[in-house]
Amino acid sequence: MIKIGPFSLNSRVVLAPMAGVTDQPFRHLCRSHGAALTPSEMITSNIKLWNQEKSRLRRCHDGEQEPRVVQIAGSDPAMMAEAARMNAEQGAQIIDINMGCPAKKVLKRSAGSALLQHPSLVETILNAVVTSVDIPVSLKIRTGWDTQNRNGVDIARLAEDCGIQSLAVHGRTRACAFKGDVEYDTIAAIKDAISIPVFANGDIASPEQAAHVLKHTRADGLMIGRAAQGRPWIFNAITHYLELGSQMPAPTLAEVRDIMTGHVRNIHSFYGPVKGVFFARKHVAWYLSNLSETPDIDCSGPEFDSMILTFRKLFNSLQECNAQLDNIESIFQLLIHSRVKQQKELAA
Numbered sequence: 001m002i003k004i005g006p007f008s009l010n011s012r013v014v015l016a017p018m019a020g021v022t023d024q025p026f027r028h029l030c031r032s033h034g035a036a037l038t039p040s041e042m043i044t045s046n047i048k049l050w051n052q053e054k055s056r057l058r059r060c061h062d063g064e065q066e067p068r069v070v071q072i073a074g075s076d077p078a079m080m081a082e083a084a085r086m087n088a089e090q091g092a093q094i095i096d097i098n099m100g101c102p103a104k105k106v107l108k109r110s111a112g113s114a115l116l117q118h119p120s121l122v123e124t125i126l127n128a129v130v131t132s133v134d135i136p137v138s139l140k141i142r143t144g145w146d147t148q149n150r151n152g153v154d155i156a157r158l159a160e161d162c163g164i165q166s167l168a169v170h171g172r173t174r175a176c177a178f179k180g181d182v183e184y185d186t187i188a189a190i191k192d193a194i195s196i197p198v199f200a201n202g203d204i205a206s207p208e209q210a211a212h213v214l215k216h217t218r219a220d221g222l223m224i225g226r227a228a229q230g231r232p233w234i235f236n237a238i239t240h241y242l243e244l245g246s247q248m249p250a251p252t253l254a255e256v257r258d259i260m261t262g263h264v265r266n267i268h269s270f271y272g273p274v275k276g277v278f279f280a281r282k283h284v285a286w287y288l289s290n291l292s293e294t295p296d297i298d299c300s301g302p303e304f305d306s307m308i309l310t311f312r313k314l315f316n317s318l319q320e321c322n323a324q325l326d327n328i329e330s331i332f333q334l335l336i337h338s339r340v341k342q343q344k345e346l347a348a
């Protein structure tokens with residue numbers, strides 16, 4: 001069992017922080033589908049920006065399951081320490097430091113993965129944050145700045161020495177962004193070099209891949225990002241496979257509809273009607289792009305693709321919460337009906 005400070009995790013699979021995705025409704029959903037940790041979207045260490053709506057929503061973790069992980073990003077040690085302290089006062093139970101983000105906006109401020117170029121600044125930041133709070137501090141890194149400067153092992157050792165209590169590694173350099181194969185070998189070398197829990201991250205999109213990565217890296221746990229978009233059940237599916245060696249049945253159409261509807265309702269109530277309608281669109285698109293995994297539908301023909309395309313266009317034009325919910329209901333009725341028709345035709 002993975003332990004981070006006083007917290008024992010109930011599975012080996014956690015959600016990756018994703019700005020614009022891992023908001024409170026999505027975190028809640030992933031927890032309910034077996035994610036052991038659900039870190040917040042990154043929060044700037046510049047507390048002067050915290051009264052902005054975006055930052056306020058990112059710091060909201062009311063009613064969330066424990067342990068509540070808040071990720072902070074920045075490059076000034078004193079500001080990072082202050083941000084950690086204030087988040088802890090406001091209910092964070094683990095502070096996660098972002099040294100993995102390749103976003104230009106973040107790099108411009110020499111934060112995120114840009115910090116990997118400056119190990120002494122990394123050390124100062126980690127020391128400042130760890131000593132500013134009495135809750136565990138975790139770190140998320142890439143394998144280095146670029147393929148000539150793969151210093152992930154050194155940064156990992158430094159992190160452990162500074163008192164970091166768990167490490168997540170996206171197995172690519174900053175320069176590789178999201179392209180190319182993930183370096184599971186580098187993650188394995190990092191795991192070998194330190195004794196705090198290590199989470200392997202990058203391109204893990206199926207239970208089989210999860211088992212392969214665990215075996216190859218000997219990591220303690222796995223962190224899942226994009227593969228959870230529109231597939232929040234992936235956490236339970238991976239745990240099921242790791243524990244029992246068999247596939248958990250994929251959710252049926254009716255189950256996907258219920259998960260999706262609950263998620264969209266939560267998005268509406270978290271963001272309010274205007275932003276809620278807007279944020280719901282990308283999640284709905286992700287669910288639809290994964291419908292081919294549901295066992296009770298034939299998604300092969302062009303008819304299916306054009307039905308989904310028409311639905312998406314219509315959905316994206318809707319401006320009201322109830323209209324979005326009604327629309328989801330009607331597409332699923334159509335899909336379930338066409339499934340029943342198909343079965344009758346087969347039986348005839």
Ligand SMILES: Cc1cc2nc3c(=O)[nH]c(=O)nc-3n(C[C@H](O)[C@H](O)[C@H](O)COP(=O)(O)O)c2cc1C
Nearest residue numbers: 016017018019042098100140170202203224225226
């Ligand atoms: C839309 C998006 C937003 C992201 N935002 C963050 C972030 O705020 N903090 C962070 O540490 N990593 C961030 N990442 C990186 C992910 O946490 C993760 O490391 C990466 O997506 C690789 O994992 P995956 O292949 O499972 O998606 C983001 C990734 C995506 C796709």
